[in-house]
Amino acid sequence: MRYCKRCVYPEVAVNLFIDEEGICSACRTFEKFEQLDQPFWDRRKKKFEQLLEEILKNNKSNYDCVIPVSGGKDSYYQIHKMVTEYGFKPLLVTYHGNNYLPEGDYNRDRMRHIFDADHIVVGPSVEVLKKLNRLCFRKMGDMNWHAHCGIFTVPIQMAVKYNVPLVVWGETNWDISGMYEPEDFVEFSARVRHEHDLRGFEWYNMLNDSTEKLTEKDVLWAKYPTDEDILKVGVRGIYIGNFFKWDPNWHAKMIQEKYGWKTADAPFERTYRKISNLDDRYENGAHDLLKYVKFGYGRASDHASKDIRTGYMTRAQGIEMVRKHDHIVSKDVYYWLNYVGMKEDEFWRVADGFRDPRVWRKENGKWVKDNIWDKIHP
Secondary structure (H helix, E strand, C coil), rough: CEEECCCCCCCCCCCCCCCCCCCCCCHHHHHHHCCCCCHHHHHHHHHHHHHHHHHHCCCCCCCCCEEEEEHHHHHHHHHHHHHHHCCCCCEEECCCCCCCCCCHHHCCCCCCCHHHCCEEECCCHHHHHHHHHHHHHHHHHCCCCHHHHCCCCHHHHHHCCCCEEEEEECCCHHHCCCCCCCCCCCCCCHHHHHHCCCCCCCCHHCCCCCCCCCCCHHHHHHCCHHHHHHHHHHEEEEEHHHCCCCHHHHHHHHHHHHCCCCCCCCCCCCCCCCCCCCCCCCHHCCHHHHHHHHHCCCCHHHHEEEECCCCCCHHHHHHHHHHHHCCCCHHHHHHHHHHHHCCCHHHHHHHHHCCCCCCCCCCEEEECCCCCCCCCCC
16 A cells, blocks of 8 residues: 655545655645745635625625534634624534533533524434444444534534525535645535535435334434525535635634633544544544544544644654554444444444455454555655
8 A cells, every 4th residue: 555755644545646756635735735825815815705795795694604613623713713803693503413522512512602603503312323323334334424414414404594695614624635726616515515424325325224213303404405495595605724724733722722722631542633523532433443444544644644734743753643543442432332332343343344455454364454654665
């Protein structure tokens, strides 16, 4: 398996490709953004303001925009940008998947106090969530399908319900691969939601399972609005990461100082960062372990690759973070097994069935792969 010579991503990362010089598409795209000067970003800001005016010229809602939020560092930055800098009155919308860490609960619930914003939290039945955890783990090797679905469905439902034409997202959610150029100005779309975030599955694919027995009433929150309803309101989802330089480490530092935002109290086992995924312990634990089982890289690879590009660590330091964290089977896995009532042997039997043969091979009865530190050159 080949790895990028600049960051630590393997060539099997989603939508990624490595060029003839051994550099991945994510690093190449970042390279282009880094070459942009301040006048460029000034023009971007003006374009952002023109876009706001265009979308909101016929706004008949009591809200200026919907902001999908988890309570994480990016959520606070999005709200800060729209409320503090632009004076907007947003409607905050959260999908609650029942996975929050205590610090995440604290950060989420403080938002409506410090930003003077209304906040709608949609949390499906816990029993339904447990069923979806088990069903989607077996169906696609991703127990967090419900979270991806809720995060990218509930805010659009609320935008339609309250006649708000503008939904303000943060970073493009497929930025891992460097798919788009600085001038592409991509917007949120139903297609990306369905094909990328929901893995090609919808709420109706979760019905008629003989084991979990979910009904249509159980997944009303997962139903994406019709095209007619969206067009009637004129809902558009824009990413402020297209218009302002994006640096999650700086965002975290700023909101800690300005708003008292909390990082994780204890270190994660599968990554070195303490500023990410406080809203979802399974992202760092069980869900992310499955990514490693499938494709041979994990959350530490994601974080290290970003931090190498932005200069927060060297590639050698990143490789050490990957060596230390990517393979760990964390205690969050056992928390999840207890949560859904599954035995560990079933977990591994199902998980092993999703291993990518481009990555994994069996040697002496054990799964092995080519690691980034195995060779002098990737």
